[in-house]
Amino acid sequence: MGRGKVELKRIDNKISRQVTFAKRRNGLLKKAYELSLLCDAEVALIIFSARGRLFEFSTSSRNLLGEDLGPLNMKELEQLENQIEISLKHIRATKSQQSLDQLFELKRKEKQLQDVNKDLRKKIQETGADSVLQMFCQDVGPSGSSGHANQANQQEYFHPDCDPSLRMGYDHAYLDHLNKE
Structure with missing residues (x-):
């Protein structure tokens, strides 16, 4: 059963x-x-x-782990050594190939980012830096929110003693104030 x-x-x-x-x-x-x-x-x-x-x-x-080598003769030890060397070469070749694949992938991503950066620079040159900064300030505020309310609150996000050229955006009233001094 x-x-x-x-x-x-x-x-x-x-x-x-x-x-x-x-x-x-x-x-x-x-x-x-x-x-x-x-x-x-x-x-x-x-x-x-x-x-x-x-x-x-x-x-x-x-024996590949290095155990029980005592009873082996010279020929068997040489065969074992050759086997280990062949395995090690295969492992190293695989590791090298993976490293190269990773390197090529990183270079491809770098090239892609460079192209995006180049396109953005071209857009800035075409539209002019002032209009790009104005668009940026209108569209995205410091908190990441959209809208025109950001322009009214710009003063509080920028320290008045900072060099205006170091600012991400700028306030026209503040720059007019600096020009009058």
Whole structure:
């Protein structure tokens, strides 16, 4: 008599989930061992628990991690060294390619921003700086709000001792006052 079909969904009860994980993990490790033994297959299995613990099984030695090197002869050590060098070259090539891709993307964005900046400068030159500043002051106030009420409140946002050339916008009455002095 077999077991009924189990519905595959996350087990809500934490303790039941951990018990099931431990049982199924052990069963999976056993099956991996049996497969490697019965079929003379190389099998590697890596399992991470919900807490991040590592469980592993491998039919081949773990020499790539630098373990169990003592019984290896010179030829096997050289083969292992070559394998590691090839893997390292592949990793470095992938890293370099990703860095280049990122660099090209950043250069593309820089070019795009330069084009936008160039267009804005051209608009300023075409319309004249005074009208652009007036449009800016009318459309967007210091608080980010729109409207013409901003012009009446400009005085309070600018310090009277500041150099007028350093201001984002300017008040005509204030400049007339400076010119009379």
